[in-house]
Amino acid sequence: MLSRMQLELAAVAVVFVLGSLAVIGALEHEIGWASDGPQAGYFPFRLGIILIVASLVIGAQALASGARGRELVLSRESGRRMIGFFLPLVGYVAIAQVLGLYVATALYLGFVLRAMGRHGWQATAGVALGVPLASWMLFEVWFTVPLLKGPLERWLGLA
Amino acid sequence: MANFDALMHGFAVALTVHHVTLMVLGVLLGILVGVLPGLGAPNGVTLLLPITFSMDPVSAIILLTSTYWGALFGGSTTSILFNIPGEPSSVATTFDGYPMARDGRATEALTFAFMSAGFGALLGVVVITLLSGFVTGFALRFGPAEYFSVYLLAFCSFIAFGSGPPLKTIVSIALGFSFATVGMDSVSGAMRLTFDFNDMIRGISFLVVVIGLFGIGEMLLTLEEGVSFKSADARIRPRAVLSAIARLPRYWVTMLRGSAVGIWMGITPGGPTAASFMSYGLAKRMSKRGAHFGKGEPEGVIAPETADHAAGTAAMLPMLALGIPGSATAAVMLGGLMIWGLNPGPMLFIERADFVWGMIASMYLGNVIGVILVLATVPLFAAMLSIPFTIIGPVIVTVCIVGAWTVAGAPFDLWLAVVFGLAGWAMKKLDYPIAPLILAMVIGDRAEDAFRQSMIMSHGSITVLWSKPLVGTISTLALVLLASPFIAALRRSLRAREQLPPAQE
Known part of the structure; x- marks a missing residue:
């Protein structure tokens, strides 16, 4: 599904973009060397250049890697497992932004255990409700660290 | 004798009911974190860090270091019983530990691992x-x-001795530094690399990055490779424990060699993982029974374990004394020290002697407690892994996401954790080393401040790095280390060209 060379090139592209961002961001400031030493943009600018150069060299090496570059780093089956894990995670974080961490945690665990793990309703409900409850005890009560709350907690008068 | 007095004072600090309770709690949490896949020592310590913000620094460091020891022990447990390293640094333990357990010698293997680990740790302390x-x-x-020359030395030694290819190590370090510059510049007050996003003004927290790279990244890796826990018999037989302890002194050469390797690799930032592999390799080459390695040889368990733990404890010295962490976990703790308002560096030994010596004393106690607790709880934690991964995995994910929130209470950080999770998976796949990135993020600001302060002092002249014998020696050594892998590669390619037969026309 994904060869080493494809992944190498994708990684190098990300590094290149991050390096360019560092250079662009640094140019908003002085990037030179004043009498009191380097200015605010001095380091970000040079770090960006290092990243850009390194990404180009690594990219060239990857293109020249031959047989090693063609070997698979992700088989179709592993890829499917990974996507099956990753998409619910993205959904979890998206829901947490709106409904808060407690509700999102319960929904995420409920979905993953039932749909992906194929566990029974009892085990699913136990874990999906048990973990948020335990987090509530641990964080809100014991450590008094408030977690992200949403409409449900406000409606219940808990936030 | 001044050290001895200070150490006794340290024991007085560490030996209170409150602190011993924290040690026991830390070790147990650590074992849990070490046993569970996807949660390792760096990640476990990161998840606990926000809880310590309200503690006094001595209690906080005792909790965190004890968690670290526990995680190291827990990692060895799964290596031996399940052939699954709970920690990267216990990979080498699987080579001989699992074959021993498979042959019904699990108790023996575990006892050898824990006792030699305890020995290495104590020697490190x-x-x-x-x-x-x-x-x-x-x-x-x-x-x-x-200070700046020492930071420079730390990064150059990563490039010279690190596990990754030098160019990729440089990318990791440069990325870490770049992430560290995001937000308000502490010298000029300018907003750097924020691109007018409000969420970027706070900067990127290294704790969120650790949770993503190590926690979620590790989960992705575990999942993609597929896991199955087939436990060897996890029952502990007291008589086998005693007989293994009685036979341990026979392996004193291996233990001393392993400790020496570990202490060296811990103080120079080579880290526990490299130390355990190096120690295993050395033992295999130098042992009379070298040919039996890989088939269940006790020496093959003892060698990596002593080195692993010796490196883990020894990494605390450069962290306290110079502000340079010798491992990823030490880097997280270093970040913790700064958050608690302590200033790591030589002055810490003078200004906060109670903290330094309390911590050192707790390292003696914590490791002894660790050996006892881990032996006592092996069956319990082994049973825990019989819970299907389709339940444990998602629960660990929620722990990571909730942990990312507790760092700063920012919804944006949850997204960061997910993105860095994917990045962590790719970095592992492509051999980009992760520890240098974390290290660069933690000490990036300090390194830049130190550099700019020294430039202000010298009116912008770089020669200040060679102005005195001490700083000059360190700077020169750093540059030599930086150049060494590239010179070695050049020499290799030249030699290869000489040996090549003349081209046939």
């Missing part, structure tokens, strides 16, 4: 104790230029 007095002697000679 003894070295720290002896060297600490020496460090305080240095303290007053350290200015910004010296």
Whole structure:
């Protein structure tokens, strides 16, 4: 599904973009060397250049890697497992932004255990409700660290 | 004798009911974190860090270091019983530990692992104790230029001795530094690399990055490779424990060699993972029974374990004394020290002697408690892994996401954790080393401040890095290390060209 060379090139592209961002961001400031030493943009600018150069060299090496570059780093089956894990995670974080961490945690665990793990309703409900409850005890009560709350907690008068 | 007095004072600090309770709690949490896949020592310590913000620094560091010891022990447990390393640094333990367990010698293998690990750890602490007095002697000679040269040395030694290809190590370090510059510049007050996003003004927290790279990244890796826990018999037989302890002194050469390798790799930032592999390799080459390695040889368990733990404890010395962490977990703790308002460096030994010596004393106690607790709880934690991964995995994910929130209480950080999770998976796949990135993020600001302060002092002249013998020696050594892998590669390619037969026309 994904060869080493494809992944190498994708990684190098990300590094290149991050390096360019560092250079662009640094140019908003002085990037030179004043009498009191380097200015605010001095380091970000040079770090960006290092990243850009390194990404180009690594990219060239990857293109020249031959047989090693063609070997698979992700088989179709592993890829499917990974996507099956990753998409619910993205959904979890998206829901947490709106409904808060407690509700999102319960929904995420409920979905993953039932749909992906194929566990029974009892085990699913136990874990999906048990973990948020335990987090509530641990964080809100014991450590008094408030977690992200949403409409449900406000409606219940808990936030 | 000043060290001995200070150590006794440290024991007085560490030996309170409150602190011993924290040690027990830390070790147990650590074992849990070490046993569960996807949660390792760096990640476990990161998840606990926000809870310590309200503690006093001595209690906080005792909790965190004890968690670290526990995680190291827990990692060895799964290596031996399940052939699954709970920690990267216990990979080498699987080579001989699992075959031993498969042959019904699990108790023996575990006892050898824990006892030799405890031995390595204690030897590491003894070295720290002896060297600490020496460090305080240095303290007053350290200015910004010296600090910067030491940071430079740390990064150059990563490039020279690290596990990854040098160019990819440089990318990791540069990325870490770049992430560290995001947000308000502490010298000029300018907003750097924020691109007018409000969420970027706070900067990127290294704790969120650790949770993503190590926690979620590790989960992705575990999942993609597929896991199955097939436990060897996890029952502990007391008689086998005693007989293994009785036979342990026979392996004193392996233990001393492993400790020496570990202490060296811990103080120079080579880290526990490299130390355990190096120690295993050395033992295999030098042992009379070298040919039996890989088939269940006790020496093959003892060698990596002593080195792993010796490196883990020894990494605390450069962290305290110079502000350079010798491992990813030490880097997280270093970040913790700064958040608690302590200033790591030689002056810490003078200004906060109670903290330093309380911590060193707790390292003696924590490791002894660790050996006892881990032996006692092996069956319990082994049973825990019989819970299907389709339940444990998602629960660990929620722990990571909730942990990312507790760092700063920012919804944006949850997204960061997910993105860095994917990045962590790719970095592991492509051999980009992760520890240098974390290290660069933690000390990036300090390194830049130290550099700019020394430049202000010298009116912008770089020669300040060679202005005094101490700083000059460190800077030169750093540049030599930086150049060494590239010179070696050049020499290799030249030699290869000489040996090539003349081209056939």
